[in-house]
Amino acid sequence: MSDSDGQTTDTSDLSPEQRLEPPNTRLINAGIVTINDMETLRACVAYENANQQRIPILRRLKDRASEIRAQDD
Numbered sequence: 001m002s003d004s005d006g007q008t009t010d011t012s013d014l015s016p017e018q019r020l021e022p023p024n025t026r027l028i029n030a031g032i033v034t035i036n037d038m039e040t041l042r043a044c045v046a047y048e049n050a051n052q053q054r055i056p057i058l059r060r061l062k063d064r065a066s067e068i069r070a071q072d073d
Contacts, residue, residue, distance in 0.1 A: 012036065032061060033064070
C-alpha cells in the first residue's frame, strides 16, 4: 500500500490500538479489513475485549476471521 507521498505503508505493523481506536468508523473498518492473519486478528480481539468491548467491532472481527479461514482452505 502507498500513501500520498509514494511511501509504502505496511498495515501488518499496526497495533490493535491503531486499528481499533481511530477517530472514525471508516478507519476502524479499514483496519479490520486489512488484517491478513489470525495472530493479528486474535490480538485485536483481545485488545477490544480488554478495552471497549464494542459488540459491532467484535462482530466485524468475527466476520474477518471467517474470511481468513475461508482463504486458508
